[in-house]
Amino acid sequence: MITMINVFTVEPANQKRLLDLLARATNGHVCRAPGFLSSTLHRSLDGSKVTMCAQWRSMEDYEVMRRDPGPLALFREALTFATFDPGVYEIVQSFFPDESGEKDRAS
Secondary structure (H helix, E strand, C coil): CCEEEEEECCCCCCHHHHHHHHHHHHHHHHHCCCCCEEEEHHCCCCHHEEEEEEEEEEEHHHHHHHHHHHHHHHHHHHHEEEEEEEEEECCCCCCCCCCCCCCCCCC
16 A cells, blocks of 8 residues: 655645645546545645645556546646645554553652
């Protein structure tokens, strides 16, 4: 499994537009692509960034989706008003809340 993390920089006035465009691309095309596992969209509170984290079964599956003409037009539109810094990552370790209910105690 791989994780794609794309950090988009955008003018705050265009943050919602970018979020809507990425959601349309994902709901309309990407989520149906073979090998797609999940995706989350994050927005910065100052309006200047949008981050999309997507998990794929393999890099090959991701590359096939990138060549699909369906979402390609939407991605190109996004690049007319935003820049992005993509990266491919693998999960090294995950952390979850301690459900044991135990608290550290001073001696």
